[in-house]
Amino acid sequence: xxxxxxxxxxxxxxxxxxxxxxxxxxxxxxxxxxxxxxxxxxxxxxxxxxxxxxxxxxxxxxxxxxxxxxxxxxxxxxxxxxxxxxxxxxxxxxxxxxxxxxxxxxxxxxxxxxxxxxxxxxxxxxxxxxxxxxxxxxxxxxxxxxxxxxxxxxxxxxxxxxxxxxxxxxxxxxxxxxxxxxxxxxxxxxxxxxxxxxxxxxxxxxxxxxxxxxxxxxxxxxxxxxxxxxxxxxxxxxxxxxxxxxxxxx
Amino acid sequence: xxxxxxxxxxxxxxxxxxxxxxxxxxxxxxxxxxxxxxxxxxxxxxxxxxxxxxxxxxxxxxxxxxxxxxxxxxxxxxxxxxxxxxxxxxxxxxxxxxxxxxxxxxxxxxxxxxxxxxxxxxxxxxxxxxxxxxxxxxxxxxxxxxxxxxxxxxxxxxxxxxxxxxxxxxxxxxxxxxxxxxxxxxxxxxxxxxxxxxxxxxxxxxxxxxxxxxxxxxxxxxxxxxxxxxxxxxxxxxxxxxxxxxxxxxxxxxxxxxxxxxxxxxxxxxxxxxxxxxxxxxxxxxxxxxxxxxxxxxxxxxxxxxxxxxxxxxxxxxxxxxxxxxxxxxxxxxxxxxxxxxxxxxxxxxxxxxxxxxxxxxxxxxxxxxxxxxxxxxxxxxxxxxxxxxxxxxxxxxxxxxxxxxxxxxxxxxxxxxxxxxxxxxxxxxxxxxxxxxxxxxxxxxxxxxxxxxxxxxxxxxxxxxxxxxxxxxxxxxxxxxxxxxxxxxxxxxxxxxxxxxxxxxxxxxxxxxxxxxxxxxxxxxxxxxxxxxxxxxxxxxxxxxxxxxxxxxxxxxxxxxxxxxxxxxxxxxxxxxxxxxxxxxxxxxxxxxxxxxxxxxxxxxxxxxxxxxxxxxxxxxxxxxxxxxxxxxxxxxxxxxxxxxxxxxxxxxxxxxxxxxxxxxxxxxxxxxxxxxxxxxxxxxxxxxxxxxxxxxxxxxxxxxxxxxxxxxxxxxxxxxxxxxxxxxx
Numbered sequence: 017x018x019x020x021x022x023x024x025x026x027x028x029x030x031x032x033x034x035x036x037x038x039x040x041x042x043x044x045x046x047x048x049x050x051x052x053x054x055x056x057x058x059x060x061x062x063x064x065x066x067x068x069x070x071x072x073x074x075x076x077x078x079x080x081x082x083x084x085x086x087x088x089x090x091x092x093x094x095x096x097x098x099x100x101x102x103x104x105x106x107x108x109x110x111x112x113x114x115x116x117x118x119x120x121x122x123x124x125x126x127x128x129x130x131x132x133x134x135x136x137x138x139x140x141x142x143x144x145x146x147x148x149x150x151x152x153x154x155x156x157x158x159x160x161x162x163x164x165x166x167x168x169x170x171x172x173x174x175x176x177x178x179x180x181x182x183x184x185x186x187x188x189x190x191x192x193x194x195x196x197x198x199x200x201x202x203x204x205x206x207x208x209x210x211x212x213x214x215x216x217x218x219x220x221x222x223x224x225x226x227x228x229x230x231x232x233x234x235x236x237x238x239x240x241x242x243x244x245x246x247x248x249x250x251x252x253x254x255x256x257x258x259x260x261x262x263x264x265x266x
Numbered sequence: 267x268x269x270x271x272x273x274x275x276x277x278x279x280x281x282x283x284x285x286x287x288x289x290x291x292x293x294x295x296x297x298x299x300x301x302x303x304x305x306x307x308x309x310x311x312x313x314x315x316x317x318x319x320x321x322x323x324x325x326x327x328x329x330x331x332x333x334x335x336x337x338x339x340x341x342x343x344x345x346x347x348x349x350x351x352x353x354x355x356x357x358x359x360x361x362x363x364x365x366x367x368x369x370x371x372x373x374x375x376x377x378x379x380x381x382x383x384x385x386x387x388x389x390x391x392x393x394x395x396x397x398x399x400x401x402x403x404x405x406x407x408x409x410x411x412x413x414x415x416x417x418x419x420x421x422x423x424x425x426x427x428x429x430x431x432x433x434x435x436x437x438x439x440x441x442x443x444x445x446x447x448x449x450x451x452x453x454x455x456x457x458x459x460x461x462x463x464x465x466x467x468x469x470x471x472x473x474x475x476x477x478x479x480x481x482x483x484x485x486x487x488x489x490x491x492x493x494x495x496x497x498x499x500x501x502x503x504x505x506x507x508x509x510x511x512x513x514x515x516x517x518x519x520x521x522x523x524x525x526x527x528x529x530x531x532x533x534x535x536x537x538x539x540x541x542x543x544x545x546x547x548x549x550x551x552x553x554x555x556x557x558x559x560x561x562x563x564x565x566x567x568x569x570x571x572x573x574x575x576x577x578x579x580x581x582x583x584x585x586x587x588x589x590x591x592x593x594x595x596x597x598x599x600x601x602x603x604x605x606x607x608x609x610x611x612x613x614x615x616x617x618x619x620x621x622x623x624x625x626x627x628x629x630x631x632x633x634x635x636x637x638x639x640x641x642x643x644x645x646x647x648x649x650x651x652x653x654x655x656x657x658x659x660x661x662x663x664x665x666x667x668x669x670x671x672x673x674x675x676x677x678x679x680x681x682x683x684x685x686x687x688x689x690x691x692x693x694x695x696x697x698x699x700x701x702x703x704x705x706x707x708x709x710x711x712x713x714x715x716x717x718x719x720x721x722x723x724x725x726x727x728x729x730x731x732x733x734x735x736x737x738x739x740x741x742x743x744x745x746x747x748x749x750x751x752x753x754x755x756x757x758x759x760x761x762x763x764x765x766x767x768x769x770x771x772x773x774x775x776x777x778x779x780x781x782x783x784x785x786x787x788x789x790x791x792x793x794x795x796x797x798x799x800x801x802x803x804x805x806x807x808x809x810x811x812x813x814x815x816x817x818x819x820x821x822x823x824x825x826x827x828x829x830x831x832x833x834x835x836x837x838x839x840x841x842x843x844x845x846x847x848x849x850x851x852x853x854x855x856x857x858x859x860x861x862x863x864x865x866x867x868x869x870x871x872x873x874x875x876x877x878x879x880x881x882x883x884x885x886x887x888x889x890x891x892x893x894x895x896x897x898x899x900x901x902x903x904x905x906x907x908x909x910x911x912x913x914x915x916x917x918x919x920x921x922x923x924x925x926x927x928x929x930x931x932x933x934x935x936x937x938x939x940x941x942x943x944x945x946x947x948x949x950x951x952x953x954x955x956x957x958x959x960x961x962x963x964x965x966x967x968x969x970x971x972x973x974x975x976x977x978x979x980x981x982x983x984x985x986x987x988x989x990x991x992x993x994x995x996x997x
Contacts, residue, residue: 070979
């Protein structure tokens with residue numbers, strides 16, 4: 017059996033590029049920063065709102081956030097293209113090896129970076145080690161007064177205080193699609209379902225789908241012509257599964 | 267099934283019934299009465315472990331987007347866009363997503379209340395029979411012309427019902443109003459269309475197929491008219507394909523909006539000079555094209571305009587070149603129309619389109635299609651019309667006021683005096699879903715169902731080429747002891763008898779709706795038809811509406827546009843008040859006019875500033891430096907009409923002589939998440955109007971005073987290292 021140290025970096029990369037199963041392409045040139053994805057994600061994934069004070073302390077629990085930066089000074093000031101940022105579902109995730117409880121692990125079946133809530137003991141090492149700063153920690157049992165809990169999605173765990181969480185690529189939807197495909201004796205088709213953020217996105221800036229096959233929606237967008245596609249902090253060797261396009265705008 | 271099935275998979279598969287496909291359900295005529303039942307008597311279409319999906323229409327704004335709501339064992343779980351709906355094609359905005367936080371809001375009006383006194387919610391819970399009797403008495407015991415209805419823009423079926431009622435009984439026709447429409451200056455836009463094209467209507471701008479978009483203040487990627495449709499247009503406009511280049515967008519405004527942030531070129535002009543800049547560009551375009559300068563553009567001197575607008579002449583020339591050489595469209599909107607000369611702005615910008623002759627062409631300007639059951643263009647009330655309504659209330663001309671779907675005490679500027687005028691109205695009956703400021707001032711609060719619990723329809727006013735009537739049906743049974751306002755009126759009219767009963771001869775709301783849409787069944791070229799009215803109604807609910815399959819956009823008549831003269835009307839914009847800063851109030855892109863009580867909307871970062879949960883005032887870094895102001899410092903903003911205290915957000919993309927404050931917060935009622943949070947910038951607005959009768963909300967000047975207080979503003983961004991805020995240093 018080959019171990020990681022036997023392989024050259026380029027080979028590791030290649031192996032993982034072939035290996036990733038689900039991926040996303042985000043077109044920053046058409047993202048308007050409208051926050052529909054953030055709202056959709058929160059509704060789908062039972063994410064608590066933390067209130068004014070805690071959000072001021074940086075404890076807001078958005079699994080996806082829209083980054084924007086300023087360039088230049090007035091009047092030559094420009095907002096950079098909005099950049100939706102969430103768990104990049106790294107093929108070689110820095111958060112995984114530092115977890116003493118094996119709460120953040122790599123799923124063999126889905127080739128995703130999982131967060132197992134009932135293993136998590138809240139060391140927050142993973143958040144510390146995540147170069148994308150996309151993990152959020154449950155600092156409290158945030159109050160959701162009745163009847164707000166009626167809205168909870170029964171497919172998604174409601175997390176408690178002391179647990180780390182992050183974007184899952186809507187794994188409940190992946191499972192649902194898998195189950196349905198299995199019951200029909202076929203494989204999941206590309207575009208058969210999508211994540212909550214991509215589904216809501218008014219400008220269709222987010223595309224989700226298979227990356228382990230050619231001629232899928234995501235694959236084609238990643239490899240379209242002289243693509244400006246970029247993976248963030250790729251130089252760290254994290255092998256992220258989200259590609260960012262910047263069109264002619266950047 | 268293949269050879270190996272693990273135990274886990276087996277269990278999963280065993281749980282999957284035959285009905286794995288999501289089937290959209292339309293309530294058939296048999297299930298039209300929504301009754302709360304114990305869950306043991308489960309509806310046949312509900313299976314344990316399976317979701318049921320209902321098509322309905324979003325009521326968070328008036329655009330009329332189609333939704334599909336996922337329900338699970340009688341609860342609404344998730345809002346998704348209706349992929350077949352022509353307007354939004356399966357997409358939703360943040361406010362649509364958060365509509366569930368309205369449905370399951372912990373602060374709803376749970377029962378009909380007869381209040382002890384105005385100004386509080388204390389009172390007696392009454393039963394619905396008494397509530398209906400109260401409405402009937404109000405109708406019967408007053409002169410018809412002393413009865414008025416003030417309703418919102420997001421429930422066209424209520425509007426139609428009350429219009430029917432007013433036609434034959436002599437009660438006043440319903441007045442529609444909303445802060446969103448006020449900030450959109452709809453009256454100005456349609457008046458400009460009427461002046462230039464000889465036909466009032468809502469212009470529609472085909473952004474998707476344009477190569478260059480010149481937006482004069484239009485916040486079309488945020489809340490303007492039909493944000494989802496315009497956002498889709500923008501995405502297509504921006505994408506290069508084999509046959510077209512990536513479109514370029516230019517935004518003219520004093521404060522960079524979230525829309526302006528997407529522009530390739532952001533032109534920061536002095537507020538009030540929008541019309542002149544548009545005319546100057548028109549003149550330069552004509553010169554570049556080598557055609558005689560049309561009359562409408564002839565009176566301006568680009569060099570002078572450049573100086574007045576604080577824009578370089580080279581910039582105007584470069585923009586004119588771009589406008590002349592690409593398939594361009596110019597859009598007027600937002601604060602540009604909220605100037606005292608807003609009508610001239612709208613006309614000047616529309617005239618730019620005439621110059622490149624894009625009327626009725628791809629990438630150009632059209633007039634929006636009328637919805638299927640609509641015979642003429644109708645717009646909400648302008649500020650002027652609201653003012654005269656307030657005067658009527660003050661003069662004692664209104665004895666009974668019914669309020670539905672709008673919160674005028676909060677949404678109308680204080681200077682209009684709406685709240686004070688209510689004291690001259692004998693009886694105020696509110697149908698509010700939430701305990702809002704207007705319900706606080708009412709004598710009765712007779713809560714309507716939440717939008718997801720009720721029937722209805724909404725006409726799609728603009729944003730799509732097809733005539734669309736979007737249908738709404740209950741996706742869950744009512745959570746509280748609420749009743750549909752339409753049902754209340756139908757029942758009350760029966761009790762009142764005579765002409766009232768004759769005006770609303772329906773058994774209930776569903777029969778009323780069926781009556782209103784049945785005429786569509788016979789129309790050819792529709793999205794579906796049916797063998798009888800009941801089947802048609804069921805399909806209408808199931809598909810989430812009915813639409814025609816043919817493009818019904820019309821080309822405006824451009825014949826006389828360029829020969830008009832508006833230069834005489836382009837008086838210098840007037841600014842009320844003595845302050846040194848121009849004041850730009852803008853609609854919060856995430857909260858909208860009624861989102862403040864939805865906690866997840868509160869926690870969404872504002873797209874430009876990333877601020878959550880409160881109000882802020884945007885100030886240019888240089889100005890802040892001169893005034894020795896820092897982030898989070900509370901300042902007093904003072905106009906001729908009022909003053910508010912608000913923390914500073916140092917904003918890099920605003921003119922040094924301008925300050926801006928978002929609208930959406932500052933509630934004194936409206937539930938725990940909204941109350942006593944932030945401030946309402948409308949308190950600063952005067953009652954100056956533009957020529958079209960819209961409020962000149964951007965025609966105010968304000969001054970700023972320090973208060974010595976600070977308020978930490980929750981923001982999602984980090985401020986470390988920005989504007990000298992040093993790392994680790996306390997501020």
